[in-house]
Amino acid sequence: MxxxxxxxxxxxxxxxxxxxxxxxxxxxxxxxxxxxxxxxxxxxxxxxxxxxxxxxxxxxxxxxxxxxxxxxxxxxxxxxxxxxxxxxxxxWVNGAPAADTDRKLGDRIAAMHQTFGKKHGFDDDTFIGALPQTNGLFSSWLEYYRDQRLAAQLKMGIDKGRMTGKRRGRMETLLEDLGKWIPDDAAPSYLHGDLWGGNWLAGPGGEPYVIDPSFLYGDRHFELAFTEVFGGYSSDFYRAYQERFPLSPDYDDIKPLYQLYYLLVHLNMFGEAYGRSVDTILKRYAG
CATH class of the missing domain: 3.30.200.20 (Phosphorylase Kinase; domain 1)
Incomplete structure (x- = not known):
């Protein structure tokens, strides 16, 4: 070494x-x-x-x-x-959280989301962890999210034997009806893409840093939804985010559909431990 x-x-x-x-x-x-x-x-x-x-x-x-x-x-x-x-x-980034680190993090992420690309997706294929993600640039957020994200995980799940029976049927129904909930015309914000609680840290003076991105341009609510899947973010974080860039009033309605992507990724990477969470969302929207 x-x-x-x-x-x-x-x-x-x-x-x-x-x-x-x-x-x-x-x-x-x-x-x-x-x-x-x-x-x-x-x-x-x-x-x-x-x-x-x-x-x-x-x-x-x-x-x-x-x-x-x-x-x-x-x-x-x-x-x-x-x-x-x-x-x-x-x-090497080394520091300790300060009293205002969480608020700074929420404000800084909101500021990043206020930077916009011209289209959705990305001009390179990327990875989430070691799992490949096929991208491309799309005028429609709905089309990108449905075809390049959810449908791609469905195919991978079928290949791995993890999308079968009712789960597969509900997933296919959801993809057909996805436009009922997911906006076609969301603004293409700069997104970190893998913003779980382990992918930020406090640097000198408590200044927040983000690491290990899986970058894309897309609906910022997709990013915020993932922050709520595994935790690691405080009420100060969300309050500061809202103050700079308020969330859409229908965020709670579409949040599980955005969390679904990351749960499918974990189902395909780690197995059936994530199956129940996937099934709960599928039953809600396509049951």
Whole structure:
């Protein structure tokens, strides 16, 4: 591992003495390390079997969020998707939440959502975790969300044997009727795309940072709905978000349909532990 770290830091332009190198907490997909040289502290992720362009896309998505001038992201120094030795080198972000961190986070996410693309989706295929997402750019949010997100997970679930019987039938019915609830003309906000509670952290001075995006342009309510699936966000976060960018009055009606996508992802990645949650939403809208 030390040789891998040395190679990564050399590519990042730092050939100074490595003072510390050790494993760090950083999710289950990659092998994560903390390294400190005479010059700087780094966070390095390695992936021996990374999909094509895995870290290239992460670097690009972080830069798109940075360009909104809304919320902080770690600086990326270098990356490679070279077979058997893919890695990305970023700045080490270390801090502790302050009294106003949650409010800042809500306000900064709302500000990011007030930056808009021209169409929905993305011009690159991406990943959520290690699961591939086929994208494309669409004038219609409904069309993108139905075909590229929900229908794609349905197909994957059929292939994995996790979308069968009544579950499959209800899912197919829902896709036919989705326009009853999902807007066709939502504004294409810049979205992080994988904003669960583990994908933000407090940096120096309690300033919030977001990490590990799965970027797209789309309805901001899709992003907010996911923040409520696994928790990790306080009432201060939602209050600050609402103050800057109030949610649509019908948010509670469409929220489960947006949460459905992420639950389907988890069903396809991890199995039947998420089946009951998927079935509950399908019964509500297509039962």
């Amino acid at each position: 030390n040789e891998q770290i040395k190679k990564a830091l050399l590519q990042a332009g730092d050939d100074s003495n490595i003072k510390t190198a050790k494993h760090a907490v950083g999710g289950s997909i990659n092998e994560s390390c903390f390294a400190e040289t005479d010059n700087q502290k780094y966070f390095i992720k390695f992936h021996a079997e990374a999909p094509d362009r895995f870290f290239e896309l992460e670097a690009r998505e972080l830069e798109l969020i940075r360009e909104t001038n809304s919320i902080a992201v770690p600086e990326v120094f270098t990356y490679t998707d070279e077979s058997n030795s893919a890695f990305i080198v970023m700045e």
